[in-house]
Amino acid sequence: MKKTIALRIDVDTYRGTGRGVPVLCEILAKYNVSGTFYFSVGPDNMGRHLWRLLKPAFLWKMLRTDAAGLYGMDILLMGTAWPGPRIGKHHADVICRVAAAGHECGFHAWDHHYAQARLMTMSEAAMRKELSRGVKALTDICGTTPRTSAAPGWRANDQLLRVKQEFPFLYNSDCRGGQPFYPVVDGEKLSQLQIPVTLPTYDEILGRDGVTDDNYNTRQFSLLKEDELNVLTIHAEAEGGRCAPMFDDYLKTVLDHGYRVVTLGSIAEEVADSAPAGKMVLAEFPGREGVLAVQETK
Numbered sequence: 001m002k003k004t005i006a007l008r009i010d011v012d013t014y015r016g017t018g019r020g021v022p023v024l025c026e027i028l029a030k031y032n033v034s035g036t037f038y039f040s041v042g043p044d045n046m047g048r049h050l051w052r053l054l055k056p057a058f059l060w061k062m063l064r065t066d067a068a069g070l071y072g073m074d075i076l077l078m079g080t081a082w083p084g085p086r087i088g089k090h091h092a093d094v095i096c097r098v099a100a101a102g103h104e105c106g107f108h109a110w111d112h113h114y115a116q117a118r119l120m121t122m123s124e125a126a127m128r129k130e131l132s133r134g135v136k137a138l139t140d141i142c143g144t145t146p147r148t149s150a151a152p153g154w155r156a157n158d159q160l161l162r163v164k165q166e167f168p169f170l171y172n173s174d175c176r177g178g179q180p181f182y183p184v185v186d187g188e189k190l191s192q193l194q195i196p197v198t199l200p201t202y203d204e205i206l207g208r209d210g211v212t213d214d215n216y217n218t219r220q221f222s223l224l225k226e227d228e229l230n231v232l233t234i235h236a237e238a239e240g241g242r243c244a245p246m247f248d249d250y251l252k253t254v255l256d257h258g259y260r261v262v263t264l265g266s267i268a269e270e271v272a273d274s275a276p277a278g279k280m281v282l283a284e285f286p287g288r289e290g291v292l293a294v295q296e297t298k
């Protein structure tokens, strides 16, 4: 696949949906580019991440990425003292406009915070419930069933992949890795294609190896592979907020260099017949806490 970037936009919070998504839609429209948005539609309890400040690794990450400046104090406090607002209920119009603008709308989470913290230790029944609630809410908003999903924080395991098979997803983006593949679980090749994210996110590389806001785009650009599919994840809270001008520059640069920027859905169509089988494993990942789902390399 020549000079291709599949663009994935994760939307984790109330503010990211209300403020970040419209900003990103404007930037994408300016360059006539479509992306795949993954929405969180239940309560915004992301502020509960605050308790994790007790862990030194998380505190370091907050300082390294200036989380308060990036996300805003209201996000950091959301859901800590009172139940978080239901994002899908308050911002249904935003989500509808994304679909109307020709972007792809996928399912990210019901309760992003809860799913990110617990999804991997949930029973099969609890996973099913979490997904059902969210997929129903997103279906009610969009009027169509989402055909793709992406696990929050790439916290996914084989059990989750199996549960997802019960939903009408055509493909998912639950892990980090290289090229699209059909996951094999207990010796069985699943029918839902997996499109791994190949590039790091802003918060993963900022503050590491000399990466600053000034050289971030240069570093991101240097990681692109001309002959293979590139999959980039941006966040409505970051690239739709403080990092919006930087993301605008990035898009301009990659398009000027002849890259095409497309939805994950169009990639899924292109590789549906040719993608190989593969495995998803759990591993530590640079810039992230704990383990997450990674495509197995042989």
Ligand SMILES: [Zn+2]
Binding pocket: 010, 011, 012, 108, 112, 152, 153
């Ligand atoms: Zn997320």
